[in-house]
Amino acid sequence: DQQVKQNSPSLSVQEGRISILNCDYTNSMFDYFLWYKKYPAEGPTFLISISSIKDKNEDGRFTVFLNKSAKHLSLHIVPSQPGDSAVYFCAASGAGGSYIPTFGRGTSLIVHP
Amino acid sequence: IAGITQAPTSQILAAGRRMTLRCTQDMRHNAMYWYRQDLGLGLRLIHYSNTAGTTGKGEVPDGYSVSRANTDDFPLTLASAVPSQTSVYFCASGPQLGTGELFFGEGSRLTVL
Numbered sequence: 001d002q003q004v005k006q007n008s009p010s011l012s013v014q015e016g017r018i019s020i021l022n023c024d025y026t027n028s029m030f031d032y033f034l035w036y037k038k039y040p041a042e043g044p045t046f047l048i049s050i051s052s053i054k055d056k057n058e059d060g061r062f063t064v065f066l067n068k069s070a071k072h073l074s075l076h077i078v079p080s081q082p083g084d085s086a087v088y089f090c091a092a093s094g095a096g097g098s099y100i101p102t103f104g105r106g107t108s109l110i111v112h113p
Numbered sequence: 114i115a116g117i118t119q120a121p122t123s124q125i126l127a128a129g130r131r132m133t134l135r136c137t138q139d140m141r142h143n144a145m146y147w148y149r150q151d152l153g154l155g156l157r158l159i160h161y162s163n164t165a166g167t168t169g170k171g172e173v174p175d176g177y178s179v180s181r182a183n184t185d186d187f188p189l190t191l192a193s194a195v196p197s198q199t200s201v202y203f204c205a206s207g208p209q210l211g212t213g214e215l216f217f218g219e220g221s222r223l224t225v226l
Contacts, residue, residue: 006155009153034214036214036215036217041219041220042219042220043117043203043205043217043218043219043220044156044203044215044217045217046214046215046216049214089155089156100146100158100161100171101146101158101215102158103148103155103156103157104155105153105154105155106155106156
């Protein structure tokens with residue numbers, strides 16, 4: 001059973017608008033969450049993370065929000081740019097998963113010029 | 114700085130053959146991981162290693178083996194390849210298990226016929 005779920009396989013957004021990528025998790029022992037970005041034919045690269053002691057972390061155009069009670073996190077990209085077009089993976093780690101990162105299935109973001 | 118190097122980049126293999134995917138990192142990270150990426154299934158953990166000399170099984174370990182003789186190298190071996198092992202394989206490393214982001218290699222695309 002999936003412990004980290006990204007229920008939207010794809011998302012299409014206009015350049016300049018906000019992109020919101022969602023992620024849900026089931027294991028309440030997860031306490032560290034990360035987003036990775038992956039371009040075709042490349043390995044995933046780390047984008048932003050958040051610890052369970054926070055509910056928001058911001059880095060430039062990227063903000064991650066964590067709602068622990070709902071076991072939900074989201075990645076906001078504002079403003080979206082065509083270069084943001086990639087697959088985004090949500091990952092979680094913590095005592096419940098022996099501290100090994102567990103990944104979601106990814107969301108493919110397309111930002112149209 | 115190379116980071117993580119994987120080889121080969123791509124390989125076509127006959128079913129039943131033995132194959133070793135190589136992974137080397139120069140960041141002196143303790144933890145290393147092997148993931149496979151399949152369409153619609155995201156990144157699934159095959160095996161991991163907390164530190165040199167130790168290994169552990171991930172979500173999909175069957176048909177694969179690993180070794181960690183030293184800090185830098187973490188090869189993945191398919192003893193007798195089957196078509197269901199056709200995938201893109203990513204090696205990753207991190208400073209230690211469960212902390213911080215992972216650094217991924219560029220991937221090895223394996224096709225088993």
